[in-house]
Amino acid sequence: MNNSVLETLNFYMTDLVQVSSENLKQIARNCCNLTSLKISHCEILVLVGFFSAAAALEEFCGGSFTNEQSDRYNAMTFPPRLCRLGLTYMASRELPIVFPFASLLKKLDLINVLFGTHDHCLLIQQCPNLEVLETRNVIGDRGLEALARSCKRLKRLRIERGTDELRMGNEDGVVSHTGLTALAQGYLPLDNGVRALLRGCEKLRRFALYLGHGCLTDVGLGYIGRYSPNFKWMFLGYVRGSDTGLLEFSKGCPSLQKLEMMGCCFSEHALAHAALQLPSLRYLWVQGYKASLQSSRDLLAMARPFWNIELISARRVVTTNQVGEAVELEHPAQILAYYSLAGPRTDFPDTVIPLDLLL
Template structure:
């Protein structure tokens, strides 16, 4: 068995798949009913994993476990299924036994650990709620994503500074997609071409000012850039 897709997995049947996980090359894990300990154990048991799609409830810890145990990973799609910080806060309350004092838990450190551990990663797709990854996380992607060739980010970053930091790294990046990120069109057009290997950029953003004036009418901006024509 080389590929496994799990839509849901009761805890009572959890042990059935464990003996096969070390053979898995491709894993699609949609079992969001699994607690964070079970999901992390999944990742620990998949040393030969090359492709992973996860609707992760493990947050920062899950990414760190992936970086520690899934050294052969080449493609990662990470969809956060939690409401803004609700899942992460709940996870850390269970782990640390704290009921308060947690106000901001982005995945910056987890992304850094994952990229440092999975140095063969070529394709990364991260979709989170707003500010699930800050400008620091974008800097980490640029710094440690040396082998990334395709990068897709949804609702990532806090300011244009994060994009600038990202553009200073990723020397092999050829394809970049940005959706719902807080970057202005001019900065995208100016800085992403600091990445000399880049061949295609897709940028989609919401006009927050317009949407604030009329919440029923959200204006979207689309920008596509390609080399060598640089056509808009």
């Protein structure tokens, strides 16, 4: 009560269920920096005074809606900075109280609300700035489709199975591959971000991009090529684009001399033609690609004077981990190509095979 520097107060899911609204109001008045409150099941109407006093509050979780006169909730107002919200036992009839500030929400926890699929759609459409959503399977495919259309800034999605799932029957409140596909197609998580970065950082000369699986599309690869006129060196890891994206990328990067790629799964045909289209390329290293069934003949498309091409076949290596156990590691196939006026090197190990020896 006398703490004036409190910023976070959390007794959610504890035995502290007898909450004094007057005490909370006093805390809000004393602690002008209180930004987060998470409480147990407390009738939301008794918190009106607290919300009025907590001007700096950004996060609220908990509360409950037990009053049978639902119209009383219409007069509820929340703190002006509130952007992270997790309400409990809210039903469809109370949903409109969130609409006035829904556009400000960045995080929304709907795990413990009593919403159906339609309610999810109504609320999600009002939250264009949403970054984190936690909910149950009842969101359904329609809810995920609404999420893909309306929440382009989404960074994290958590969907739990609810205890009411077995009672849904044939309702549309079940998540399937249809909804997940719509969600995935609605996001190009890094394409536009990479474009903005490259357009805003014109003095960059070296660029490394190491991603999670599927975080960049062919569109993003095309952006990298188009907006990288001065790059000398580039590393691309797990960008997961297709051959089309690689060839689009290679139409740009006029100054690129050294290109390294890992886990990108491009074909030998696309790699060879991309190397030919990059006019300043002097060095190419690729680990993890789609090897052809014709002794890598597709790589011959990039053959030229003083351009050496070496292959390292995929192999499995047994090593010892930190607890002394033997583990098997897979080393993906690799391609190394480089210019040398001195001709092919002769000091390579047995694992390295010059391409011309395979033909």
